Amino acid sequence: MNGIYFEDVSVGQDIPNLLKGPMSTAHLVRWCAAMENWHLIHFDWKYATGHDKLPDVMVNGTWKQNVMIQLLTDWVGESGWLWKINFQFRGMNVPGDLLTAWGRVGAVESRGDYGVVRLDIGLRNQKGEEGTPGSATVVLPRRGGPAVPYPFDPACLGPAG
């Protein structure tokens, strides 16, 4: 997992997709058990479709957020830093879905010794439907420049432009 340099990034660039699935109820139960979440909509079909009027049991939002995070941590590697990320859960995902996390560079900015990159991100199902739109900000080293500090302190970027 090699990192990238700020100079290698340009506006409009697509970063490598991250694929997950097809999802199954086993994937959902494994996540529910790992995080000890007993919300019935994730594993009780009768409750999900009856009480909550959902089309099926739901892929957890907490699981999807970690997929979005991995999309960025994979891309920046061990020399960059995923600083900020946000997303909204607008679309539901259900067992059978094949999910593609994607990202596109929206803006680049040189700050201090580093580069700050803003991206639009999302998570599409196999029909191309976007369910988790969001954005992220990552900090990258410059070629020949210092490593991004760890732990990350936003003060290293100096004042915002």
Added chain:
Amino acid sequence: MPENHITEEIKALIGTRNGPVLAFHPVEASEVRRFHQAIMDPARRYWDEEWAKSSRYGGVVAPPAFPPLAFRRAPDEADPLDRMGEPGFDGNTRNFRGLPPVKVSLPRLMNGGYEYEFFRYARVGERIYRSSTYRDIYQRNGRSGPMVFVVVSDMYTTDGNVPLVNMTTTTILR
């Protein structure tokens, strides 16, 4: 007109704080393993101690968004599943991280979205603390009826008040 759920009592909750609350046990290698396996992220920083020792992390770390999920039920805490079968029980808790309850009569709960700011990853063996604040509580009326949005900001730290991650969540009651 749909019922207005944002009473003066609900409005007074905005700005309320709770914490710091200490997670019941320090970060365990086994829970990190189950977490990264469940999200299917095989990055070495989560499991390869030899590699991690010489990395910027200094040891195996938990995934970035692990700290919010580190607050396990203590052995002497009530079993949430004891309430299974009670009317309205959905398996979920409406306890917003120990903040005072948001008493609105809407039966369904959805996860509306997240914002994170990351500073450092929690290492195995470290203790995690959480300090929470109600940032906002407001109502929107949609096609399916009223929805109440509860916005909570949680700052997670480890010993020495070292920041790990700041998380802001929006929960939708509908």
